[in-house]
Amino acid sequence: MMGNEGSQLSGLEIEEKAVEITDFWSHYQATINDSCRYFSLKSDGSVSVFKGEAAVGPLWSVSTPLEKSSNNLLKYRHPCIVRYISAWQQRSTLYLATEYIQPLSHVLKLQTPLQICIGLNNILRALVFLHDQAGMSHNNVSLSAIYVTGDGQWKLGGMQYLCPFRELTSAYLKHARIHRYDKAIDPNEDSYELTSKVDQYAFAVLVDDVFKGHKDDEVPHLKEFKKYCSSKLQHQDPESRPKLSEVLQHDFFSHEFISIYKFLNFLPLKSEEEKCQFFSNILNSLKHYDEETVAKQLSGLLLSRLTMLDNTARKDVIPFIFKPKNERLQNGEQPGFFTLTTFKEHVKPRLVQLFGVRDSQIRMLLLTHFSKYVHVFSHEELCQHVLPELLIGIKDTDDNLVAATLICLSELVPILGADTVIGGKRSKLFTDGRPNSKLSIEKPQEIVFTTKPLQDLPCSEEIFHHDDSVMTLNERPSPVGGESIDNEPILLNKNISRAESEDDWSDWDNSNRQLTLRDTEELNQPDIFQDHQLQPPIENIDLNNDLLRPELKINPVSRIQLQKAAIEAKRNIVDISELDIKNQKIDLTKKGDDFDFFADMTPVIEKPTIINVLQSEEQQTFSSKLNFVPSDELGDEGWGDNWNE
Template sequence: MSQTTNLVLGMMGNEGSQLSGLEIDEKIVEVTDGWTLHSGTVCASHNTNVNVFISDVFVGSGGNAAILERAAKNLMLYRHPCILKFISSWKKSGRIHLATEEAKPLASVISSLIPLQICIGLHSVLKALVFLHETALCSHNNVCCAAIYVSTDGTWKLGGLEHLCLFTDLTTSYLEGTRARRYEKAIPPEEDSLKSSNYTISHPTSIDQYGFGVFAEEMLCNKFDSDVPALEEFLGICKKHLQNLEPSLRPKLASLLDHVCFKHKFIKIHSFLVELPLKTEVEKNNFFRSLMDELTGFPENLVAMQLGALLLSRMVLLDATAQEILLPCVLGPKQNMENRGNVGLFSLTTYRDYVVPRLLQMFCVRDAQIRLLLLAHFSSFCHSFTEDQLRTLVLPELLVGIKDTNEQLVSVTLHALADLIPLLGASAVIGGKRAKLFTDGRPKQACHNGPYNLRTPKSHSKVLPTPAPAPVVDTDGNSFAADLPERPSPDGGEDHMPTSHDETESWPDWDVPDNTVDTLVDFDAAGPSRIQDCSKVAAPSTMQELPDISQLDIRNSVSSLKGEDEFDFFQDMEPVILKTCTLQIDEQGAGSSDAIEKSGKHIFNVNYTSYDGEEGWGDDLEEWGDVNST
């Protein structure tokens, strides 16, 4: 086993060091001579989709498994935003496993791409090759469609690094040994004339230059678009200059980055978002302040498909300028942003197709800052999810948030749960058994008009006859209301008694004074006027007075002065206490018959003459007299 193979195996983990919670789909996405591509999901902390490359059984340095080993080593060493991202690698059951970011082979999506998207992809591949040539000082040696993958955000990623080597190791013998597994059309013609010797290639970048020229020609064949400037000119450079038979005459790939074809505004925006970690704060600030105006000039489907995921990347979400200016328009669809005075970037249909899947992935991320940002705009996009998405994906993640020790996170999570109640119902959000613990204390008639619906106060003048107007005087508007003390509502009976909904109306006292006039005062019509003369009785109305149940209301009760001919039913009930009259007997006529006869006649007569003496009753009479006086 060679030294390179030992180094690769040393960097790879054993069977116990594979990704925790990784589930590999048995369905094969792509098959090559050295490995098969599968989709995988990491379920440890949050669901993350990955690519899993699985080699054949390892039999030695010359076998197919060694090819995937070299690819894993190079992906781990050479990191760039436009190179397929390495996640992990391990050996299990004699097979090499390589896990990378989720991406699709370019061959599976190229037919659905427009020329502008292809130019964006070619620009990304160019930047990756320039990085390898000028920074890493190595050559890819197999630039072709099979080596390119398209990530979930639409970015083309350079893969297939199994044939990569340093410039110092790029010899004729190395190229001859790897030629059988390389793309035949991307092999420059000078390799046919190379002898089997071990000398170094004089122009090491020429191999990738030729390969990129062939690759660009295949991608842009018969695809021209007026929206991309000088596209035909760029294609001519790829054919005539990059595929020049003389290696020394092929232009450097870095010079192509400045071509007019890649100066398209949309391509520059995409490139800036991809390379955002490399930009300064001033550059990012200026970029995000003008980004919204520039994006509105492109079709929203193109923006959503090509830039949707980049606009919701972690670097964008955590940028202060983007949070202030860009994200309010990205996180809410158009129809919901019109009410706030802002214009959403995507319509509801486009939003659901491209943004909602990304948001569902973001809810699985246990990052406090990301979650706080999502919940701050939750009311703007929560209606864009389906009921099943809210119930099975969003709600469980929100319920996790209320158990966190971050009080701010718990607070905004509770607000988000409140937004879900109109969409899912309280039973689904809160759970458990519920009971009706509160009642509606409003009158029944008010309940039919809906909550918070105040009715216009009704006047009783239509039911009761209008009395003759009493003379009034102008006075202060608040003086009359001040004389009527406010009375709290009695407990019970509110649901069955007609009430007035005029909040400014004051109720009279319970005790009606004796000198109340026999007229109804319309407070709404009289306003702040006072009653000048309460002793006068209003003239009787000529209109026939009809009985009305509202007269039984204590608020409408009227006290009238007693008429002269009114019979007093309580007159005899007043106590009358008089002094007891005594019978006087003449003491001198004891022996006379006339006196006896006279005394016999008047023995039972009652003398009604008042007696002013103080004998007999004494002080008791005085006490009764006091009672009578009361």
């Protein structure tokens, strides 16, 4: 029987297998996919659906048993009565949807004595409500009329025999007897003139049934209460039976654990002083009881709206309830109250429910302690339940709420990933700006340059190494179309060259002598090329460029001679020092005056400028960005926006 069956609840899916089949209806579990997710502790939209059957009898001439029970659930609302959701009819079959419940008979064996005690308290409160405020008699108090919700609370159902006390007659009870619980029927019921104490007798039978197999010392005052029920509630004279409201005053319903339960239930009726004292000591009192029982029976009340809005509870209770117990605590860390297993089973579903509450105070409390419990959720729970609620929070007008929400979203990024939390397409907009990822960023002053070949360096820019004694230059590749000597590094011994220069030119004053290309290299380090494959050949050096040092300016004739000599000697050059003018081979056997090397050079002493080694017109983009030299031709273009050229 899958599908919505023409229901009034959108998205309802009913399970095929029935949970319970009685004379009047079949009980099914169902889920509502697109709404009403607060009907169950699981927050998955679980509900219960009762499918009614037709019944024969004088009591059902006007309405069927399920229809009558449905109308009574709709009319008489109480926290201890099964909650009505909806009812509809399809053809001749009636459907009733209620909160998620299970028959008590299915889970009774799993109930602890304390849970049974609290359950009986709930049923008794529901009966007192019906008797004293509604003026109605239930007439069907038994195990079959009691259900247990997802959080372990007992609730009264089976309202098909409910009637006003004025209509409760021997004839009415006789008509209903065929379907009532036989053990709960007083044998002398037909002979009594007073029939208003039917529920007292049935409640005493219920107490005996639920505690069957348990010892009398498992719950305080249990033995005395059983005797009280047998002697008072089952008294042969109905007039001697006490009112159910008096039964609530028995010591059995007044021990410490149930007193805590009652206080939390009636929290709005308590004064500020009572609440302050209660919440200051509640956790110490609960440590003496079974953790599973405390979590199942009290976790819902401890995380109720009224509790979370109390100032004392927010300080002394909630921080410990929100935090799972951790055996390894750090210094000064407060321990949690529930173990991780218990927390996941009983507290986590309630947290999911609380994220759907549109109360700023409750949401701020959840966000404040978010880091304590976020790890207990699965990825699916975070994505489907928690994250959507957090994304709603960032749109609120409360700045404090938005700020706290953003902090919680940041904690979800390592768990779910930024794609899930932020959404949309992302791109890499930031890069690692460190010049060398292998260098320590803590002590940048200790950066050491290396003499490895440029192709072995991890850095994108070439590194120039300078030594006082020896300068190692990388191989200079040949120009396009030319010849080169492969894999032969060129070494210049600067000390030896300087000594030879001083011996040969001792008659010149150091301040006035003309500088050779070799000396120029000593004063001005060569440019750091971005790509060592594009280093310019020596014959492409423009010696008449305006940016050259004035003392190096040469007339066109001498420039042509030097270029021809360089072209002829290029193939045999092993050491760059051969380019020095003093090392040029000149034929002195020619006729005429002695050759004067500096005849066409007029020394001009001006402020030194930086040499700019330019390449040919076909290759004018090789200069390093880190060793840029401004010129008149470049204008104000700067480095440009493209760093990858």
